[in-house]
Amino acid sequence: MTQSINLLIGTRKGAFILKSNEDRRIWEMSGPHCETWPTNHVVGDPKTGTIYAAGGNEWFGPAVWKSTDGGKSWTHSSKGLAYAEGQDPVKAVWSLCVAPDAIYAGVEPAGLFKSTDGGESWVHLDGLRNHRSREHWMPGGAGLILHSLLVDPDDPQSIHVGISSAGVFHSADGGQTWEPRNKGTRADYMPEDQRYPEVGQCVHNLVRAAGGNGRLYQQNHCGMYRSDDAGKTWQSIEDGLPSSFGFPAAAHPRDPDTVFMVPLNGDTKGRYMPDAKAAVWRTRDGGKTWADLRDGLPQQDVYFNVLRQALSTDSLSPAGVYFGAASGAIYGSANEGDGWTLIAQNLPPVVSVETMVA
């Protein structure tokens, strides 16, 4: 059966969809969707083909958009997507996760909402809001955002989130209570004797490896890490990479040892491609060794960055890998990163890239 692949792209000015077939050679673009609202994350439910887009508009506040016809028409809702009266209002939605039992939304200021009616209405899961460490959470450069949201497909009660810059948290009870999962990750911006705190790490992106064995990877403001115990402990895997700084990570759809990252030149050096040459880096042994993947990527004067949620893989074989740059370019590889092509350019700054094979 022929499958279609959708790249779901969030940008500063609306959502875009790029569609292709299994060859992944010719892409057809639609957009901007969602009335050009700043769109932080776009995800699809491969079972139904429904597309959800999350964002927030300076005028109109936060909303989750929904399309059941491949992006031709959209509705939006923020019913229930609000904190209690008197608290700082929800500014924007930053992450979505389609889980077996519900759709989850992570927001700024950091918090988690759940919808059991397909995004028509939302309920606040207030465990993060009431966490004992909450008063110590400091906003990162983009605000106090919940940008990484992983609901275990085999156990929807098990949820991991990444919050800038509070760190990684895990809930075993569907979001009611949370425990920090930051052991072994650094906070280089703290005084020397406080660089491994319980919370306060600036996680940039958190992804789950295939296989369901508790393996996670994270790109942090301060290093790249792997966990083999669902985040209870983390090991640095930054040796062999050109810097310890970057934003996104993407796991291989089937091989738990393969993950992709996009190191930038450094926290304080401009945050663009190292040596102004574009590369995605891949490990096939869980982070012991890394290879730089450059074939087809620009190798001169490249000053773009790739943000937290803007690197993704698809579920085809060989796996496709895609990233979107703040310059508005989308690059894709149909062979696990060995060769790349430019598949769109001149979009608004890209915030996120996800895939849906349906």
Place this chain on the structure above:
Amino acid sequence: MDASAARPVVTVKIAAVLADLFPGAPREFIVQAQCVGEMIDALDQQFPGMGDRIRDSRPAIRKHMNVFVDGERATLDTPLSHHDEVFVITAISGG
């Protein structure tokens, strides 16, 4: 006596960019409301979700939205009188 009968009848004109978010929504409404907050409730009843676009959960009129009643910038508590003209418009924002 019907309680709504005592409420002032006002004309509400909304920004095109707001109306566009709700397929079928007009740019102009006639509603009965005693204050701006009630007026927003009335719009929300006709087009569910429109209230959230104008008012946040503090609750207050959103930071980058403006509601003017007969030429004066209003808050949720601003009272309305018969035949008032209310404008719901977007403030300067963005890049």
